[in-house]
Amino acid sequence: MRLTDHCYAVTGLGYSLPWCVNAGFIAGDEMTLIVDTGGNRLAAQTIHGYASAARPGNKLRVINTEKHFDHIGGNGYFRELGIDVWGHSGIARTPDEFQAEIAEFNDAIPDPARRARHEAQAFYYRTNLTNPNCPIHNEITFDLGGLKAEILLTPGHTQTNLSVWLPQESVLFAGDCVVREYLPNLDAGGSADWQQWLESLDRIERLKPGFIVGGHGPVSSGDEISAAIGAMRKVLREAIARGCSPTARP
Numbered sequence: 001m002r003l004t005d006h007c008y009a010v011t012g013l014g015y016s017l018p019w020c021v022n023a024g025f026i027a028g029d030e031m032t033l034i035v036d037t038g039g040n041r042l043a044a045q046t047i048h049g050y051a052s053a054a055r056p057g058n059k060l061r062v063i064n065t066e067k068h069f070d071h072i073g074g075n076g077y078f079r080e081l082g083i084d085v086w087g088h089s090g091i092a093r094t095p096d097e098f099q100a101e102i103a104e105f106n107d108a109i110p111d112p113a114r115r116a117r118h119e120a121q122a123f124y125y126r127t128n129l130t131n132p133n134c135p136i137h138n139e140i141t142f143d144l145g146g147l148k149a150e151i152l153l154t155p156g157h158t159q160t161n162l163s164v165w166l167p168q169e170s171v172l173f174a175g176d177c178v179v180r181e182y183l184p185n186l187d188a189g190g191s192a193d194w195q196q197w198l199e200s201l202d203r204i205e206r207l208k209p210g211f212i213v214g215g216h217g218p219v220s221s222g223d224e225i226s227a228a229i230g231a232m233r234k235v236l237r238e239a240i241a242r243g244c245s246p247t248a249r250p
């Protein structure tokens with residue numbers, strides 16, 4: 001969906017139920033910056049197709065908002081095309097972690113015949129684990145041609161979370177720092193991380209974005225933004241008070 005003159009959200013990409021995952025892109029005069037690559041190669045092809053069609057001839061660049069596989073699964077497809085993938089310097093997933101993810105996916109398939117056929121392999125068709133090749137250590141600004149994209153460090157969900165802010169169009173691509181309709185996933189950290197997450201939300205609120213494209217759920221605008229941030233704060237504060245995430249397994 002087109003949000004502004006230059007910003008687009010690619011919503012509803014497949015992932016493990018009940019999750020859909022979002023990506024997006026920003027088409028400047030010279031460069032199109034793609035935010036996240038979906039969970040697999042098929043998602044990457046979809047994102048690449050839309051991003052290429054919006055402004056053909058632009059150089060393409062990818063940025064990952066975090067380390068989880070639903071945001072980096074399509075990286076390999078872009079790297080095969082010679083496109084640089086930027087991401088937090090802490091993103092260094094291992095082949096073993098990726099194999100464990102595939103196994104977990106397969107175990108979650110409800111139908112025993114499909115489970116026995118290892119149909120998780122269909123989801124991950126020709127998907128290779130590929131970490132970013134351009135590490136981000138500090139906040140940085142990309143010049144997309146007539147448009148600046150500010151890369152903000154917004155840790156909390158993981159230490160690798162970052163957001164992409166387009167001040168000229170008031171659009172924030174927040175990754176899993178902001179999700180809607182779902183309970184946010186707090187299981188990658190503890191109380192200190194959740195406190196940082198609250199600080200990241202404070203910072204996002206101060207930007208007064210017109211649109212937020214979160215990692216999961218609908219795009220937010222207008223009153224939906226304060227409602228989404230408020231809902232996130234409530235979950236985080238309760239988890240800090242209780243000392244465990246709402247989805248922690250005993």
Ligand SMILES: [Zn+2]
Nearest residue numbers: 068070176215
């Ligand atoms: Zn996610």
